[in-house]
């Protein structure tokens with residue numbers, strides 16, 4: 001009985017060692033690329049100021065009071081935060097007057113949409129399920145859904161209005177991750193496209209024809225292979241979890 005217990009335990013330990021080693025390897029790259037943590041409590045505006053090129057985002061974080069909220073959350077949360085920080089270029093490439101046309105509430109929603117209420121390491125983008133939940137709330141269609149698709153180092157983000165990529169890790173400390181994005185993530189919940197005038201019947205007919213012609217080849221291959229490999233990753237994880245649970249159960253059993 002003793003022997004069996006030791007055996008099971010060492011298997012479990014070996015397994016745990018394997019898990020932590022793989023995790024560390026996967027996380028090593030983004031952590032090494034990021035700036036070292038400044039002393040004292042984490043200060044989001046301080047981090048962004050140090051990184052440069054985020055003046056507009058900093059101004060919005062301050063004027064909406066979200067900067068204070070972030071610093072408080074970081075001091076109180078166990079889950080951490082992930083922030084997508086648009087560069088000054090991202091803001092200046094918006095149509096002029098875009099920000100000025102927003103109400104305070106809409107500005108707040110826009111900024112909260114760039115924040116996830118949990119820490120995501122660069123490698124975790126591979127395994128998230130869409131749509132992601134942001135601090136803007138409602139992630140249903142037409143509101144504040146944020147989709148991520150990742151293959152290797154390439155991480156694409158889609159809001160339904162904007163497609164962009166996660167470019168750089170600005171900062172990460174295991175609790176807060178800040179990623180550079182080169183476009184402002186415009187949520188449908190704030191920037192609904194204006195409804196175009198209804199097309200005339202003859203135009204509709206033409207559209208239908210060209211749409212069905214385009215559908216065949218366009219809707220196959222690349223997306224399918226992506227979701228296939230993601231699904232595989234998930235089911236393998238489940239398998240490992242089951243294995244761990246069984247090992248623990250067998251220890252209990254032998255006691």
Ligand SMILES: *[C@@H]1O[C@H](CO)[C@@H](O)[C@H](O)[C@H]1NC(C)=O
Nearest residue numbers: 041043044045046047049071
């Ligand atoms: C955060 O950093 C900014 C700029 O470095 C500074 O102005 C601000 O007072 C700091 N806030 C806190 C709470 O330390």
Ligand SMILES: *[C@@H]1O[C@H](CO)[C@@H](O)[C@H](O)[C@H]1NC(C)=O
Nearest residue numbers: 040041042071072074075076
């Ligand atoms: C962080 O939280 C602790 C306890 O929750 C509190 O005592 C401390 O003043 C907080 N620090 C800041 C900088 O808010």
Ligand SMILES: *[C@@H]1O[C@H](CO)[C@@H](O)[C@H](O)[C@H]1NC(C)=O
Nearest residue numbers: 149150151154155156163226
């Ligand atoms: C990301 O978007 C680019 C450009 O649209 C595309 O070429 C690439 O395949 C996408 N990558 C993923 C992982 O979806």
Ligand SMILES: *[C@@H]1O[C@H](CO)[C@@H](O)[C@H](O)[C@H]1NC(C)=O
Nearest residue numbers: 130131145147158159160161
């Ligand atoms: C986001 O992903 C969900 C689930 O895969 C999908 O239903 C939705 O249409 C996607 N939205 C966008 C804007 O890509």
Ligand SMILES: *[C@@H]1O[C@H](CO)[C@@H](O)[C@H](O)[C@H]1NC(C)=O
Nearest residue numbers: 157158159160161162163164
């Ligand atoms: C974003 O990408 C999706 C899928 O690749 C495409 O259908 C959509 O038209 C793109 N949207 C924009 C605004 O580029």
